[in-house]
Amino acid sequence: AAGVIQSPRHLIKEKRETATLKCYPIPRHDTVYWYQQGPGQDPQFLISFYEKMQSDKGSIPDRFSAQQFSDYHSELNMSSLELGDSALYFCASSFFENTPGNTIYFGEGSWLTVV
Amino acid sequence: DAKTTQPPSMDCAEGRAANLPCNHSTISGNEYVYWYRQIHSQGPQYIIHGLKNNETNEMASLIITEDRKSSTLILPHATLRDTAVYYCIVRVPFNTGNQFYFGTGTSLTVIP
Numbered sequence: 710a711a712g713v714i715q716s717p718r719h720l721i722k723e724k725r726e727t728a729t730l731k732c733y734p735i736p737r738h739d740t741v742y743w744y745q746q747g748p749g750q751d752p753q754f755l756i757s758f759y760e761k762m763q764s765d766k767g768s769i770p771d772r773f774s775a776q777q778f779s780d781y782h783s784e785l786n787m788s789s790l791e792l793g794d795s796a797l798y799f800c801a802s803s804f805f806e807n808t809p810g811n812t813i814y815f816g817e818g819s820w821l822t823v824v
Numbered sequence: 825d826a827k828t829t830q831p832p833s834m835d836c837a838e839g840r841a842a843n844l845p846c847n848h849s850t851i852s853g854n855e856y857v858y859w860y861r862q863i864h865s866q867g868p869q870y871i872i873h874g875l876k877n878n879e880t881n882e883m884a885s886l887i888i889t890e891d892r893k894s895s896t897l898i899l900p901h902a903t904l905r906d907t908a909v910y911y912c913i914v915r916v917p918f919n920t921g922n923q924f925y926f927g928t929g930t931s932l933t934v935i936p
Contacts, residue, residue: 713867742924751911751926752868799867801924812858813924815867 713816734802842899846912861908
């Protein structure tokens with residue numbers, strides 16, 4: 710079965726540069742979520758989109774922005790990168806966001822290293 | 825938000841059942857209990873979820889107490905590949921979102 714696809718899998722950027730991560734949800738899924746997981750930490754929710762509209766916002770820095778496109782893929786844009794942004798970024802997707810019993814599925818993540 | 829409490833770590837002998845507890849004493853009536861696991865630096869993997877009744881699938885069983893204040897994930901025959909961090913998550917209805925908030929999880933080590 711098709712899973713959540715994230716690209717790139719690994720990315721190295723310098724401080725103050727900009728990075729863009731992409732997420733392709735499972736076919737027919739209309740909701741995407743972004744999570745950040747720092748070294749030795751648990752995944753932290755950043756932001757989510759439902760039907761191309763932002764649906765919830767977590768601990769996403771103001772330097773970060775995201776959007777969901779008409780084909781439901783999503784991009785996370787990170788500007789003015791800091792060393793502390795080095796982390797594993799997960800995207801997840803689900804269908805019918807407002808169903809409590811629904812399940813979300815995660816991609817394998819994108820490693821961002823800021824040097 | 826309903827919070828979850830899990831032991832930070834557990835060991836289990838290979839081939840034995842692994843029973844991972846979770847407390848969610850403030851869970852509300854329409855919130856589901858989900859279990860995910862994360863094998864080192866991989867994407868969290870869905871295991872099972874339930875509302876009130878016990879659930880079983882090919883990976884595990886989920887036992888939810890009658891008052892829904894706690895649950896137990898059971899891996900019936902643990903293997904070395906089950907070594908992972910296991911997260912118990914209560915899904916939070918929030919406006920138009922139903923986000924998954926990860927707690928600290930239980931690091932399960934399956935011992936040969």
